[in-house]
Amino acid sequence: MSELLRFEDWSDPVPAAEREVVSQLPDDDRGRPPLLFVPGLGHGAWAFAEHWIGHAAGRGFPAHAVNPRPGGDLRAQAHDVVQTAASLPRQAVLIGHGTGSRVVARALGRYPARAAVLIAPVLDGWAALGAALRSNPAGTVPALFGGRLTFSGRQLFGPDLPAEEAAAHLERIGARPRAELFSRDTLPEPVGGPPTLVVGSPDDRVVPRQALDRAAARYGGAPLLFPGMGHYLMLETSWAEPIDAILDWLDKELPPAG
Secondary structure, three states: OOHHHHHHHHHHHOOOOOOOOEEEEEOOOOOOEEEEEOOOOOOOHHHHOOOOHHHHHHOOOEEEEEOOOOOOOOOHHHHHHHHHHHHHHOOOOEEEOOOOHHHHHHOOOOOOOOOOEEEEOOOHHHHHHHHHHOOOOHHHHHHHHOOEEOOOHHHOOOOOOOHHHHHHHHHHOOOOOOHHHOEEEOOOOOOOOEOOOEEOOOOOOOOOHHHHHHEEEEEEOOOOOOOOEEEEEEOOOOOOHHHHHHHHHHHHHHOOOO
């Protein structure tokens, strides 16, 4: 599959675009691999910059988040992730959220990541669409006809997040999804077989628990679950729990040099 992707890039190259990257480096570089966060539909690097990027840098990880190019399809977004990762001084850990996990899964077919983390991954567009229609039909149906996908706080966040914080985030979240997001994707095998962790919540109203199990099984493991949280784990009141668990897992899988 990775060879087919390379041929497509040669015969029909992805148009050049300026890549916007938000970064924060640790005060003491201890040789840990850089983290590259990849946002999904409806949000950008800001969602990771809110808490996780600074927290990861504070624990010694160079942390970066790439903004998706405006109007870019999944292939273009995966291209941007590969190019951004290749520009970093060390092999990166790719961390995707939502449909950003699908972008990461595609990028893993071309980039030999040190590791990968898929957070609340939307790998099966049909399953996510079904969940969205059940939890928020009024906000989802217009997107089926080219309109805007409108989320609700109940759909995206757990009950512990104050209503005013949820409302502030919702003002920044929303998009017109491309039709390809509602399809099932044939994902490539990861180059080099990097360790891959799936993280999510059994109470996520966007990604059903069964989808988390299937995603984790695809990469040879079980999902790491955070009950009581919503789809946007990085914006919840207890946002530190999942990122600390991810960083602990990376420290175990990829011990710091020296």
